[in-house]
Amino acid sequence: MNEIPLTYDGPVMGLTTGQKEIVEEFIRLCPYVVMGTNHEEWGIRLASLANLPGQSLKEFYFVTHLHSQKAVNIMGDPRCEIMMIWEHGGELIVQGQGEIVTDPACKRAKWEEHMFQWYPNGPEDENFCLIRLIPEAIRCMIM
Secondary structure (H helix, E strand, O other): OOOOOEEEEEEHHHOOHHHHHHHHHHHHHOOEEEEEEEEOOOEEEEEEEEOOOOOOOOOEEEEEEOOOHHHHHHHHOOEEEEEEEOOOOEEEEEEEEEEEEOOHHHHHHHOOHHHHHOOOOHHHOOOEEEEEEEEEEEEEEEO
């Protein structure tokens, strides 16, 4: 991890190129993410998700069941946040807009072999979908 500490609170587009590099390196190091979604009636719901390879500040993808509470929440209110914590110091919170992705080509592109245990019909499984998060703002303290 980069030796330069970074503290930032603002829009993603306000990051410098160097800051983006530090943040994206941090993203690659975190195996898990906590996502917060909102339901009009039940309020905020937190869920843990695996961090897929290839994430960036342009967009994040996460695997979920089409009828999971987080998917249902995003269908009703696309605002969501994710939080990543790295064991050696630092945290990153990304706020943005989520959407449910059922496009077969995108699902195949993000598919990994271990997912068969949850989706036996592979990337074509009707219950397999992705959450795509488009980042708008971040808060981070990376050591």
